[in-house]
Amino acid sequence: MEKLYTILKNENKKLDAFLHVGESFHNADMYYLTKFLMSGKGIYILTLKCKETLIVPHMEVDRAKRESRIQDVRSRREYENKNNKELNQVLAQFLTKEKLQSIAVGYDFSVFVADSLREKGFDVVPVKDPVRKIRAIKTQNEIEKIKNAQRAGERAMELAVNIIKKSEIKNGVLYYKDNILTSEYIRSRIEHFLIDSFCEADGTIVACGAGSANPHWQGYGNLSANEPIIIDIFPRLKHGRYYADFTRTIVRGSPKKELIEMYDAVLKAQNIGFENIKTGVTGEEVHNAVCDVLEMQGYDTLKKSKDITEGFIHSTGHGVGLDLHELPTLGEKGLELQEGNVVTVEPGLYYKNLGGIRLEDMVVVTKNGCRNLTSFEKKLIV
The missing domain is CATH 3.40.350.10 (Creatinase/prolidase N-terminal domain)
Incomplete structure (x- = not known):
């Protein structure tokens, strides 16, 4: 030590x-x-x-x-x-x-x-x-463990997305194998898969519709067509003890124009976040860059006002390791990033009449940039 x-x-x-x-x-x-x-x-x-x-x-x-x-x-x-x-x-x-x-x-x-x-x-x-x-500064061995957890999470995400993709739309509700498809069913399939992959899984988010405007709502009940479904998976290796974390938002059916615009804005903001991350830059600077992109596209952020309840209402990211949320922070007062930090980049937009859109990848901070540990595709409509 x-x-x-x-x-x-x-x-x-x-x-x-x-x-x-x-x-x-x-x-x-x-x-x-x-x-x-x-x-x-x-x-x-x-x-x-x-x-x-x-x-x-x-x-x-x-x-x-x-x-x-x-x-x-x-x-x-x-x-x-x-x-x-x-x-x-x-x-x-x-x-x-x-x-x-x-x-x-x-x-x-x-x-x-x-x-x-x-x-x-x-x-x-x-x-x-x-x-x-x-x-906060991970060794190569720690990064490999986090990558292993992320691979398990991505396979679980693939399972969930494929079920939703295969679902049928009846009267605005999703059906899978003649049964109404629910948040609980998708969460159960994700968590059982992760347990079989020697990971612990607790609190997985499968949030649909207006309720997804609450970033940490786990989600309950029927999954609806044409509405956003946020899936946030954060497995922990049972033996290695390290977490991973990533999120995708998908829609089965035809989303409203506003949701498509929100998705494109969040994706653009996330890419700006990636571009700004490197050793020596502060977490606050990364967060501000992400907020600036969203504000330029007409969305409110906490940088603009601390009193907002809709728009981009949380920080850009957080460290991941033995705890799901640890140092450093990509947000207000976030300190200087160092080589070996593992952080999420997860901008989101949330509106009570539309629901939420969030995309989350996990990256390693390098001397001159960052390396993405997440490979799962980003596609809104499935």
């Missing part, structure tokens, strides 16, 4: 160690630091002498020694006593024995535990997002 060590050294504070606590199924920082999956709370410590220690529940010690990337694995029992087996007791005992006084923690560290340590005489110093900053 040389990068974490460097960040802590550059804090210009008299620190002895960095401390992170949590399980690792949902705490991406803990998994990143240890490469070990555990449901119980573990304790990760990096000293300013560049020594790493992992303290885990006693039953996890042997497995942690085999599976984690940490060489020094210890049991919580070493620091518990009969009267107190609480986390703050374990931490205090460890820090005392190791003669560590000033401890850096992330902003999401437990206030209760921090206060308890301070009461015992330790200095607890909050540091903003030290691990997330490191996670």
Whole structure:
């Protein structure tokens, strides 16, 4: 963890160690630091002498020694006593024995535990997002895992689009194999496919019609002809733990002229986003370029007004990795992009009387541009 060590050294504070606590199924920082999956709370410590220690529940010690990337694995029992087996007791005992006084923690560290340590005489110093900053720059191995998740997502998208393409239109409603085609059915087929592809799938969006004007509406009920269907798939590798993310909007039938114009505008805006991404450019600059294109075509954006409820009503993109949404951000106050960032580019337009149009690809930031990790076709009418 040389990068974490460097960040802590550059804090210009008299620190002895960095401390992170949590399980690792949902705490991406803990998994990143240890490469070990555990449901119980573990304790990760990096000293300013560049020594790493992992303290885990006693039953996890042997497995942690085999599976984690940490060489020094210890049991919580070493620091518990009969009267107190609480986390703050374990931490205090460890820090005392190791003669560590000033401890850096992330902003999401437990206030209760921090206060308890301070009461015992330790200095607890909050540091903003030290691990997330490191996670934002992906290695080639991480990029390959994200690509694998994206390939699974694209195959699931192909399945969904083909079902919709084969559907029949009866009285404005889509039918598949003599049954009304629903958001729930398409979502079920997508998620079952992803599970069979060794991915986790939860929250897949299949939103049709006016409801698709809400960007995060999952979608329920019948799928209609001539109306936009937004399909947003974000699988996570079950074993690799990395996410992917992409979106397509399709119409079965004949969309209104306004929807076709919206689709063309969003596609143009996305391409401008791609053109502006490179090392050294800020996420805010990319977002502003996307907003400018949409505004020139007559659509409202958040850059123009923070009060809008229709038009382009969200940021242009976000980082993807062990979390679905992580650093960096392509939006207001988005910071400088760095080589190795993996981000989505997902402009959209949303109107309550028409529905929504969104296109989302995932790219890797390079020195002089970006490389698209998404290969699925963009076609409105199927």
